[in-house]
Amino acid sequence: MSSTLNGGRESTCWSPVSWKQKGIYSQQVKYNDNATLDRACAQIGRLPPLVNPTTIDELKKHFAAAARGSAFILVGGDCAENFDEVQESIIRGKYSLLRDQAASIESAMQVPVHIIGRIAGQYAKPRSQPMETLSTGEVVHAFRGHNVNGIEVQERDPDPARLVQGYLFAAATMNCLSAASRNEGREVWSSHEALHLELESCQTKELYNTSAGFLWLGERTRQIDGAHIEYLRGIENPLGVKIGPTTTPQNLLAVLKTLCPETTMSDGRITLITRLGVANVEKVLPPLVQAVKRSQYRVVWMSDPCHGNGMVVDGTKTRSMSAMLDEVRNTINVLRQNGISLGGLHLEQTGEDVNECIAYHPVDDSIKLENGERYRTLCDPRLSGVQARRLVHDVAGMLRREVSQQDQKETELQWTGWLDISWIKRTRLIVEGLATLKRLFLS
Ligand SMILES: O=C[C@H](O)[C@H](O)COP(=O)(O)O
Ligand SMILES: C=C(OP(=O)(O)O)C(=O)O
Numbered sequence: 001m002s003s004t005l006n007g008g009r010e011s012t013c014w015s016p017v018s019w020k021q022k023g024i025y026s027q028q029v030k031y032n033d034n035a036t037l038d039r040a041c042a043q044i045g046r047l048p049p050l051v052n053p054t055t056i057d058e059l060k061k062h063f064a065a066a067a068r069g070s071a072f073i074l075v076g077g078d079c080a081e082n083f084d085e086v087q088e089s090i091i092r093g094k095y096s097l098l099r100d101q102a103a104s105i106e107s108a109m110q111v112p113v114h115i116i117g118r119i120a121g122q123y124a125k126p127r128s129q130p131m132e133t134l135s136t137g138e139v140v141h142a143f144r145g146h147n148v149n150g151i152e153v154q155e156r157d158p159d160p161a162r163l164v165q166g167y168l169f170a171a172a173t174m175n176c177l178s179a180a181s182r183n184e185g186r187e188v189w190s191s192h193e194a195l196h197l198e199l200e201s202c203q204t205k206e207l208y209n210t211s212a213g214f215l216w217l218g219e220r221t222r223q224i225d226g227a228h229i230e231y232l233r234g235i236e237n238p239l240g241v242k243i244g245p246t247t248t249p250q251n252l253l254a255v256l257k258t259l260c261p262e263t264t265m266s267d268g269r270i271t272l273i274t275r276l277g278v279a280n281v282e283k284v285l286p287p288l289v290q291a292v293k294r295s296q297y298r299v300v301w302m303s304d305p306c307h308g309n310g311m312v313v314d315g316t317k318t319r320s321m322s323a324m325l326d327e328v329r330n331t332i333n334v335l336r337q338n339g340i341s342l343g344g345l346h347l348e349q350t351g352e353d354v355n356e357c358i359a360y361h362p363v364d365d366s367i368k369l370e371n372g373e374r375y376r377t378l379c380d381p382r383l384s385g386v387q388a389r390r391l392v393h394d395v396a397g398m399l400r401r402e403v404s405q406q407d408q409k410e411t412e413l414q415w416t417g418w419l420d421i422s423w424i425k426r427t428r429l430i431v432e433g434l435a436t437l438k439r440l441f442l443s
């Protein structure tokens with residue numbers, strides 16, 4: 001293995017299971033029967049890749065372009081995918097949503113937008129509390145994603161057989177997505193949080209995690225000595241790192257150094273997904289951006305305006321679109337002040353007509369969530385299809401203004417440059433210009 005393959009990470013004895021040597025494995029699922037877990041993982045390991053290494057290499061190039069400012073990455077999908085929603089119309093709805101959002105950002109930014117679903121494997125969830133006390137007083141495992149347990153009370157014990165089901169549901173979803181991309185001509189990639197390490201490592205072939213194109217490290221599993229960072233540092237897939245409000249520049253640089261020891265190999269390998277909460281962006285983000293800038297890492301800056309803006313209203317988890325839009329605006333501004341453009345957006349959304357997030361307009365923000373039928377997320381609240389298109393339309397407006405301000409600056413610079421050059425050079429350029437026009441129109 002040459003050091004150009006994975007940026008020098010091979011030097012310190014990585015393997016798909018070296019994470020097992022680490023003392024910290026946050027959010028680990030405790031199964032009653034480890035032999036059944038091992039058998040399920042062995043079976044998944046024998047099944048074909050869901051995503052091939054060549055496809056992952058193509059995706060890496062798109063992330064590298066986004067790190068240079070010449071592409072944009074849009075990630076969107078459920079907080080927790082539902083096995084029962086692996087249905088053609090629902091998957092197509094998610095695809096069409098991403099397609100429409102991409103078109104809107106593309107027309108604003110004039111760069112290619114690549115779409116990635118939180119899809120085909122977003123089946124494991126980190127939780128604030130491992131257990132939940134029901135109104136009856138009964139204590140059960142918290143819902144941890146369909147790969148682990150079910151939402152119904154009688155399904156809460158972690159069951160390893162779900163991992164094999166998860167593989168099959170992910171394969172069916174990928175199949176439906178490839179048909180959609182073939183019909184519509186816009187490719188879509190898959191992604192999920194790399195959380196369940198037994199599962200992630202059994203789908204690792206050579207240096208690639210073949211369960212998804214893009215994988216991210218969650219806010220709750222970012223410990224520098226932890227198992228998750230150990231696993232992720234060895235794989236070739238482009239990686240996301242969630243950045244919460246308590247992140248310090250030192251901590252961030254340590255994470256970057258572990259995931260990518262060579263700054264020269266860093267082009268787009270790491271995407272920093274900021275999820276700070278609207279009130280924290282202006283204080284927390286500038287030192288992080290400046291530290292990364294000084295370090296020479298070439299990262300993609302992506303905004304997740306969902307996870308820092310959650311609230312609970314009458315016992316129901318929700319988020320306000322106004323706070324989300326404000327977080328993206330503040331993020332764009334802080335990046336711009338440091339000469340960087342936003343490279344991506346990360347949203348929890350669905351194409352369905354759900355009622356889980358609070359729409360714009362502060363007057364209505366006195367929270368009118370009619371629960372029931374239209375509140376059906378398994379974990380965090382998602383933007384509905386209409387809300388998600390609207391939010392991205394508004395973000396596109398901000399990005400359009402950013403692009404036109406840059407163009408204006410460049411034009412001003414060109415004019416200043418024109419006036420700065422000597423009259424001899426100016427005359428020569430005018431003569432050359434006239435000669436070109438003559439050639440074009442009179443020949
Ligand atoms: O998706 C993110 C987390 O899994 C989620 O926000 C955790 O929610 P909880 O605080 O209800 O456990
Ligand atoms: C768990 C998630 O986010 P975070 O790690 O940022 O809280 C998520 O993206 O669903």
Ligand SMILES: [Mn+2]
Binds near residue numbers: 079307348379380
């Ligand atoms: Mn979530």
